[in-house]
Amino acid sequence: MIEFDVRTTSDNIGVVVPRGRLNMVAARELRERLTGLVEAGTTRIVVDLAETTFLDSSALGALVAGLKTARQAGGDLRIARPTESVLTVFKLTNLDKVLRPRDDVESAFHG
Secondary structure, three states: OEEEEEEEOOOOEEEEEEEEEEOHHHHHHHHHHHHHHHHOOOOEEEEEOOOEEEEOHHHHHHHHHHHHHHHHOOOEEEEEOOOHHHHHHHHHOOOOOOOOOEOOOOHHHHO
16 A cells, blocks of 8 residues: 655645555656646655565666656656655666665755
């Protein structure tokens, strides 16, 4: 089971915090939440992965789709605070070169 916290900061940055396992079922919801933020006008998004215990290829696909959606709207998507196991997946797939992990949510766009 996974939970998502979604908020928008005072400077209009969307923050999505997935808590639990980002698998095929959860990836669909992640994609919908990222698209929803962009459609609502929040085009700069940080996905805080500090409480994500696992992610699979479908979750990676959802993140890349979110990145594409945000960039097409003139924004960007960044990841912050990945756990060691999540970071390993990013490194194995070379996605750490595309979605460079940030140390914290606050510096993802201001660092």
